[in-house]
Amino acid sequence: MTISSTDPVAICSLPDSDPRSAVEALRHRAPFTDVDAAHLVELARVFGNAPFTTLEDARLGLGVDRTAFARLIARFREVPELRAAVVAGPAGQYWTKTILPLERRGVLDSVVENRVVPPASVGLYPGPTCMFRCHFCVRVTGARYAASELAPGNERLAAVVEGMPTDDPDALYVSGGLEPLTNPGLGDLVSRAAARGLRVTMYSNAFALTDATLNRQPGLWDLGAVRVSLYGLDDQEYEDTTGKANAFTRVRDNLRRFQALRSERGSGVRLGLNYLILPGRADRLPALVDYIADLDGASPDRPVDFLTLRQDYSGRDDGMLPEDERSRLQEELHRFADLAAERTPDLNIDYGYALHGLMSGVDAVLPRITPETMRPTAHLQAAAQVDIRGDVYLYREAGFPDLAGADRYVAGRVAEGFGLVDVVSDFVTSGRRVDPRPGDEYFMDGYDQVVTARLNQIESDLAAGWGADRGFLR
Numbered sequence: 392m393t394i395s396s397t398d399p400v401a402i403c404s405l406p407d408s409d410p411r412s413a414v415e416a417l418r419h420r421a422p423f424t425d426v427d428a429a430h431l432v433e434l435a436r437v438f439g440n441a442p443f444t445t446l447e448d449a450r451l452g453l454g455v456d457r458t459a460f461a462r463l464i465a466r467f468r469e470v471p472e473l474r475a476a477v478v479a480g481p482a483g484q485y486w487t488k489t490i491l492p493l494e495r496r497g498v499l500d501s502v503v504e505n506r507v508v509p510p511a512s513v514g515l516y517p518g519p520t521c522m523f524r525c526h527f528c529v530r531v532t533g534a535r536y537a538a539s540e541l542a543p544g545n546e547r548l549a550a551v552v553e554g555m556p557t558d559d560p561d562a563l564y565v566s567g568g569l570e571p572l573t574n575p576g577l578g579d580l581v582s583r584a585a586a587r588g589l590r591v592t593m594y595s596n597a598f599a600l601t602d603a604t605l606n607r608q609p610g611l612w613d614l615g616a617v618r619v620s621l622y623g624l625d626d627q628e629y630e631d632t633t634g635k636a637n638a639f640t641r642v643r644d645n646l647r648r649f650q651a652l653r654s655e656r657g658s659g660v661r662l663g664l665n666y667l668i669l670p671g672r673a674d675r676l677p678a679l680v681d682y683i684a685d686l687d688g689a690s691p692d693r694p695v696d697f698l699t700l701r702q703d704y705s706g707r708d709d710g711m712l713p714e715d716e717r718s719r720l721q722e723e724l725h726r727f728a729d730l731a732a733e734r735t736p737d738l739n740i741d742y743g744y745a746l747h748g749l750m751s752g753v754d755a756v757l758p759r760i761t762p763e764t765m766r767p768t769a770h771l772q773a774a775a776q777v778d779i780r781g782d783v784y785l786y787r788e789a790g791f792p793d794l795a796g797a798d799r800y801v802a803g804r805v806a807e808g809f810g811l812v813d814v815v816s817d818f819v820t821s822g823r824r825v826d827p828r829p830g831d832e833y834f835m836d837g838y839d840q841v842v843t844a845r846l847n848q849i850e851s852d853l854a855a856g857w858g859a860d861r862g863f864l865r
Contacts, residue, residue, distance in 0.1 A: 400472040403432050404439025404480030406752040413476075421470065430455070430463055435473045438863050439480020440748075442490065443758060443844045445851040446860060464860050477864060481748035486864065488744070489841050493773060494865050496559075499842075501772045503849055507816040509556050510775040512838075515548050516567030516790045517574040517779060522598050523633035525622065529833065530568055534793040536779050544779030545576040547805050551777055552584045554810045561615070566594035567778065568791030573599065574779075578608025590615030594665075596622070598638060600645045605652065612653075616661040618699070619646065624678045643682070650690035663697035670716065673723035677730055684734045697739040698731075702746055717754065724750050744837065758844035760832050766843055767824035771802055771815045773842050781805040783814045785825070789834040799825050800834055 400420075403413035410432050417428040430453050437449055450460040467473050478486045493499050498511045520535040536544070555563055563584055565571045572595055584591045593611075597619040605611055619642070623629040629639035646662070653660055666679055679698075687694040702720065724746065731738055742750060745757050769785040776784040781804045784790045789797040802823075803814035835843065845862070852861035 398472055398475075400432070400435075400470070401475040402479060403473075404436045404476045406481065410436065417470065417473075421466075423466070427463065427466065431467055431470070431473055434463065434467055434863075435476040436480070438482075439477045440482050440753060442477075442482045442485045443848045444863075445848055445855070446857045446863065447851070447855045449863075461860065464863070474864065481751040481753040482744070484742075484744050484747045485841060489838065490845050490862075491864065493842070493845075494862070498773050499846060499849060499862075502770045502846055503853070505768075505819055506772070507812070507819050508772050509554075509812050510771060510773065510815065511559070511562060512774040513551065513555060513563050513811065514567070514774070514776040514787065514790075515551065515563070515565045515580065516569070516571075516776055516784075517545070517548055517565060517577055517580065518567045518569030518571045519779060520573050521570040521596075522573070523570070523596055523622070523635055523638070525633050527632075529788065529794060530791050531793045531795075534791065535569065536792055540779050541574065541576065544781070545574070545580065547781040548580055548777065548779070549583055550807075551805060551811050552580060552587070552589070554812065555584070555587065555589060557588045560588055560590045561592070563589045564592045564594065566787075567776075568788075568794070570599065571595055572597075572604060575607065578610030578613075580610075582610035582613045585610075585613035585615075592616040592618055594618050594620065596620055596633075597642045597645050597649075598635075600642075600649055602648060602652075605649075612656065612658050612660060614660050616663060616696070617649070618663045618665060620665045620667075621679075621682075624675060624682055643685075646686055647689040650686055650693060650695075654690040654693040661696040662693075663699065664695060665699045665701070668700065668702045668720070673720045676723050676727040680727065680730045680734050683731075683738060687735060687737075694735065694737045696737075697741065699741045699743065700746060701743050702749075717749065721749050721752075744841070757837070758840045760835060760840045760843050762827035762829055762831055764843070764847060765827040765832060765835075766846060767826055768819075769800075769802075769825065770839075770842050770846060771818055774838065775802070775811060775815065777805060777811065783811065786834040786839050787836040788839075796828065796831065797834060800831075 399409065399412040399416045402408045403410055413432045414428045417423055417431060418425065423431065433453060434449060437444055437452065450457065453460065455463070493511065496511060501508045519541060521530065524532065565577065571577055571593055581591050591614050593614050595617060622632040623639055626637055626639040630636050649662065664683065683695050683698065731740060771785060774787065776787055776790045778790050783802045783805060785800040785802055789800040791797060802818040805811055805814055849862050
């Protein structure tokens with residue numbers, strides 16, 4: 392069924408939509424009373440803007456009893472346009488990028504029901520060190536893995552690759568607390584994964600993405616994608632952030648060369664960039680378009696494939712921006728979108744959870760998981776991270792060597808005869824819990840926060856007796 396983007400019901404969760412028109416349209420396509428139609432539109436607006444609302448809170452907001460609310464949920468499911476309104480809302484990316492894909496695969500149910508399944512997402516953290524010392528990074532200065540750990544570590548990671556299910560070709564990525572390209576065996580790991588049909592994405596700073604590295608590690612051409620984090624748009628910005636002089640120039644030149652090489656080789660590796668908008672720096676976005684257009688000029692037939700744009704919310708306890716900064720950022724984002732469409736028309740731009748909402752005209756509010764709302768049993772069925780030592784971390788930002796407190800978030804260690812699923816099984820079935828301490832929430836990245844918020848919502852709904860209706864959309 393094709394749903395029009397101008398259908399008043401399908402857009403009723405957007406801030407500039409007219410709920411009255413949606414109610415009227417809804418009444419004309421199904422035998423709804425005025426009250427029921429208004430309630431259904433309000434439900435779409437609630438969950439299109441605040442996806443982690445519990446069913447009890449939604450019910451109380453409507454002021455209806457449980458019997459009437461159960462009937463409303465059932466009627467909601469009869470109208471595809473109402474579901475479309477939720478996923479098209481300002482918070483739609485929470486639904487489309489994370490929640491619904493995990494729901495479709497039964498991953499969240501496996502967490503709630505304490506069932507052992509292979510992790511839906513597996514991150515390999517192969518880097519023994521990093522050439523940058525970024526001021527925002529939690530890495531312990533000087534901490535690294537010993538050279539003697541590389542060979543046995545790569546054997547452990549290879550065993551993880553060999554044990555991966557192949558039903559989801561995008562389930563494996565390479566990242567880490569440290570730079571993956573500092574591992575000379577990375578190309579072999581990538582080739583091993585590609586041979587099993589896995590499209591590996593590598594997260595990198597690209598400082599070592601040189602001709603020499605690519606020649607020594609031809610397996611890197613088997614990557615599905617390279618996702619490069621940018622730390623500025625000139626040498627001074629890069630040095631201020633990373634502590635390394637001339638890093639901007641080197642990374643830019645590496646990416647230009649990579650563009651040309653993948654074109655010459657006819658390589659299918661996709662190239663993308665990550666860019667974090669620092670507070671007060673939204674006016675730098677036009678320079679970002681210039682940067683990408685320059686890279687495209689190095690290989691007009693293979694332009695940069697994608698960009699992920701994020702805002703820095705660190706240090707904001709309420710997860711919100713001040714009003715003046717919010718307005719300026721919203722203005723600059725729309726200006727950026729127009730400029731990018733003109734100068735880099737093939738670029739796929741991902742604005743992420745919060746910036747998508749901000750561009751829709753609503754406050755950008757991220758889930759704020761605290762030690763009080765962290766789950767002591769975490770969510771290994773949804774995501775696991777494995778470092779060189781074979782340590783399996785519960786959260787993505789915990790996988791740094793010697794990081795204070797992170798050892799409590801090691802679920803176990805893969806070893807010969809004891810694979811990743813064995814670690815998951817041991818942790819899940821043992822009933823082991825990690826009691827959160829102040830500051831532990833910083834071990835969680837945005838994905839961990841969203842998964843945790845959804846699981847908390849589901850368990851609240853189940854505790855309130857909503858059973859099959861838990862989580863609203865499935």
